[in-house]
Amino acid sequence: MEEAAGWLAALDAGSVTPQAFEQWRAADPRHAIAFAQVAHAFEQVERLRAVEDRPAEPAPTAINRRGMLRAGVLAGGASVAGALLAVRATAREHAETAIGERRALVLDDGTRIELNTGTRISWRIDKGDSRIWLERGEIGLTVPASLRGKLTLEAGSARFTLGAGSFNARQQPESFDFLVLNGMADSVRGDGLTAGAMARVIGQNVAIGPADPVALDRARSWKDGQLVFEGESLDFVVAEFNRYLDPRIVIADPALSRIRLGGRFTTTNPNDLLTALHASFGIRSQRSENGAITLTAG
Amino acid sequence: MTWLRDVDRWFIDEILPHRVAFRRQAARLVPTAEAEDLVQEAYARAINASHHREIVNPRSFVLTIIRNLAHERHRRATIVRFEHLADMEAMEIADSAPDQFAVLSGNMELARLIALMEQLPPQARAVVKMRRIEGLLPGDIAVRMGLSVSTVEKHLAKGLAILAYAMQEAPPQEERVPFSRLWQRHRHQRK
Numbered sequence: 001m002e003e004a005a006g007w008l009a010a011l012d013a014g015s016v017t018p019q020a021f022e023q024w025r026a027a028d029p030r031h032a033i034a035f036a037q038v039a040h041a042f043e044q045v046e047r048l049r050a051v052e053d054r055p056a057e058p059a060p061t062a063i064n065r066r067g068m069l070r071a072g073v074l075a076g077g078a079s080v081a082g083a084l085l086a087v088r089a090t091a092r093e094h095a096e097t098a099i100g101e102r103r104a105l106v107l108d109d110g111t112r113i114e115l116n117t118g119t120r121i122s123w124r125i126d127k128g129d130s131r132i133w134l135e136r137g138e139i140g141l142t143v144p145a146s147l148r149g150k151l152t153l154e155a156g157s158a159r160f161t162l163g164a165g166s167f168n169a170r171q172q173p174e175s176f177d178f179l180v181l182n183g184m185a186d187s188v189r190g191d192g193l194t195a196g197a198m199a200r201v202i203g204q205n206v207a208i209g210p211a212d213p214v215a216l217d218r219a220r221s222w223k224d225g226q227l228v229f230e231g232e233s234l235d236f237v238v239a240e241f242n243r244y245l246d247p248r249i250v251i252a253d254p255a256l257s258r259i260r261l262g263g264r265f266t267t268t269n270p271n272d273l274l275t276a277l278h279a280s281f282g283i284r285s286q287r288s289e290n291g292a293i294t295l296t297a298g
Numbered sequence: 299m300t301w302l303r304d305v306d307r308w309f310i311d312e313i314l315p316h317r318v319a320f321r322r323q324a325a326r327l328v329p330t331a332e333a334e335d336l337v338q339e340a341y342a343r344a345i346n347a348s349h350h351r352e353i354v355n356p357r358s359f360v361l362t363i364i365r366n367l368a369h370e371r372h373r374r375a376t377i378v379r380f381e382h383l384a385d386m387e388a389m390e391i392a393d394s395a396p397d398q399f400a401v402l403s404g405n406m407e408l409a410r411l412i413a414l415m416e417q418l419p420p421q422a423r424a425v426v427k428m429r430r431i432e433g434l435l436p437g438d439i440a441v442r443m444g445l446s447v448s449t450v451e452k453h454l455a456k457g458l459a460i461l462a463y464a465m466q467e468a469p470p471q472e473e474r475v476p477f478s479r480l481w482q483r484h485r486h487q488r489k
Binding site: 001002004005006008009010011012013014015018021029030032033034035036037038039040041042043044045046047048049231259260261262279280281282298 | 447
């Protein structure tokens with residue numbers, strides 16, 4: 001900008017040749033832009049001649065568009081709160097959620113269970129001891145310190161004994177993942193798990209180690225309807241969204257899988273993802289005959 | 299001004315008045331730190347357009363360039379944060395009301411100009427005023443201020459650079475002072 005202003009002032013004073021100036025301007029489009037901006041300022045100042053003797057005008061009323069937009073965005077992103085249900089347990093009880101549904105329930109022993117999308121659990125409370133089975137999907141468990149009996153969580157061949165604290169359990173296609181967010185738990189073999197630990201069970205195999213920070217964040221965030229990513233491919237992002245969707249999103253163009261996304265998506269509403277993908281990458285989405293949403297490069 | 303080509307004239311008259319809209323568009327599509335760079339890149343494409351007089355809607359022309367450039371950047375980026383994904387809804391609202399934006403920035407221009415002039419360094423302000431408002435030639439200004447022509451040239455360049463730079467900045471909502479008050483302040487200072 002300083003350089004362009006220098007050229008304009010020099011041209012104005014006649015201290016440079018037009019040829020030298022043309023050469024400078026043609027060298028880079030940024031020179032031409034800066035010069036146009038300075039020339040605009042040069043012209044604009046002249047308009048103040050008219051202001052000198054003009055009577056005062058009422059101030060233009062500015063509409064606060066920014067505020068309006070923000071309000072609209074907030075209203076669009078409101079999340080659906082899960083219903084809290086108190087359930088009386090006698091023999092073996094069941095609870096399940098449909099695709100896209102979330103709900104929470106409190107067992108008679110005070111344990112709070114939140115069910116994520118497409119989840120089914122069953123439980124039995126017998127003489128103070130509780131057993132919970134995760135049949136499919138994902139749950140968050142909050143075990144009160146006042147729990148007197150023993151609490152066991154089972155999924156396939158995996159079995160954990162839970163102390164007071166909060167935990168996350170998820171059935172993956174290939175494994176069962178158990179996370180300790182707070183408190184303590186024991187695996188069936190007697191390995192102790194403390195806060196921040198994760199156990200991955202594949203068949204008879206149990207691998208215990210510290211959990212990824214993003215895995216912990218993810219386990220805490222789905223309860224608020226938020227999805228967390230840390231640079232995963234669009235494939236992975238779409239798969240996570242698809243857990244909440246019926247019909248699902250299909251990536252038709254393999255080249256799109258190279259796109260990597262990070263951050264927090266504050267809704268599981270696919271329309272928000274689709275409009276964002278369109279606006280930011282030009283990706284088009286189409287509904288096919290079977291209802292699936294197909295993504296193609298724009 | 300003889301040193302402005304037709305494309306520069308077109309750029310000043312048809313493109314620059316919409317700079318607030320371009321900035322908004324860019325800020326929705328890329329991180330704040332990159333927004334200005336994106337606008338500059340789009341300007342470079344616009345000012346090199348060989349067919350500029352045939353462009354029916356210059357505003358949408360540049361908005362589209364910005365959107366396409368952002369798409370290219372996102373596809374090249376290793377990781378794109380959700381926080382920076384565009385809000386399509388907001389963008390459509392901004393696109394649909396070009397007149398309101400243009401009028402708003404046009405009205406602010408004069409008021410801001412007065413405010414900006416007041417903030418220039420004293421000598422730069424004096425030179426800009428004499429040259430553009432009183433219409434004196436550089437040589438006459440040099441005589442009146444007792445300076446060399448090249449020093450007058452430097453003050454003019456400095457003043458114009460500051461003004462041009464500030465005029466590209468979108469005025470923040472909070473700092474908007476009513477026109478009448480600015481004008482009164484301006485009049486008051488002249489006495």
